Structures are given as C-alpha cells and as structure tokens.
Amino acid sequence: QVQLVESGGGLVQAGGSLRLSCAASGLPISSRGMGWFRQAPGKEREIVAEISANGSILNYGDSVRGRFTIFRDNARNTVDLQMNSLKPEDTAIYYCAASRFGFSSYRGDYTTWGHGTQVTVSS
Numbered sequence: 001q002v003q004l005v006e007s008g009g010g011l012v013q014a015g016g017s018l019r020l021s022c023a024a025s026g027l028p029i030s031s032r033g034m035g036w037f038r039q040a041p042g043k044e045r046e047i048v049a050e051i052s053a054n055g056s057i058l059n060y061g062d063s064v065r066g067r068f069t070i071f072r073d074n075a076r077n078t079v080d081l082q083m084n085s086l087k088p089e090d091t092a093i094y095y096c097a098a099s100r101f102g103f104s105s106y107r108g109d110y111t112t113w114g115h116g117t118q119v120t121v122s123s
Contacts, residue, residue, distance in 0.1 A: 001027065002027045016086050033053055033102055038093065047061050064090070086121045091121050
C-alpha cells in the first residue's frame with residue numbers, strides 16, 4: 001500500500017514562490033501517474049498538475065499553466081510541485097495523489113491520496 005506525505009506548504013506573499021514535495025512510501029510509484037490537486041474553502045477539488053509514470057506526459061490546470069511545474073524523481077519516490085508567481089486565489093489545501101495507471105486524467109483513477117498541505121497566499 002502506497003502512502004503519500006506532502007510537505008512544503010506555508011504562508012507566502014503574492015508574487016512569491018513555494019515548492020511542495022510529496023514523499024511516497026510503502027511501494028514504488030515509478031509505474032503510476034501522479035498528480036497534485038487543490039481544494040479551496042467552499043470549492044470543489046481541482047486538478048493542479050499531473051505527470052505520467054515516466055514523466056513524458058504533463059498536464060496542468062488552466063489557472064496554473066505557465067506558473068507551476070511538476071517534477072518527479074522515481075529513484076527517490078518523490079513528486080514535487082514548483083509554484084511561482086503565486087496569487088491569493090492559489091490559496092488552498094494541496095493534495096498529492098497516485099493514479100492506479102501509468103497516466104490518467106480521470107480523477108477517479110487517483111486511488112491513493114495524501115492528507116494535504118496548506119498553502120496561503122497573502123495579497
């Protein structure tokens with residue numbers, strides 16, 4: 001059973017940067033698509049970024065494209081999210097998730113979730 005633990009969240013001013021990290025344990029994630037999602041108060045959970053098992057396919061949510069970058073290191077069993085030019089509307093709990101396939105944009109295929117890390121962007 002894969003377990004995911006997010007870290008790196010915090011409080012940052014608008015225009016600043018943060019790097020989130022997701023550490024996986026229990027099983028290797030090298031064969032699984034990975035994603036970052038976020039949920040703001042009163043809103044549904046939305047996709048932020050996802051990456052295929054071999055890193056060749058990337059997908060970003062429209063609101064973060066060009067500002068956020070997803071990375072994975074299968075040797076270290078980690079997936080990071082570099083967030084630049086942060087805006088107050090990026091404030092949310094950010095979740096790391098593992099797909100049961102090598103890549104899928106269907107949220108229902110993400111079967112393993114971390115507990116989330118809070119990101120707050122002040123104006």
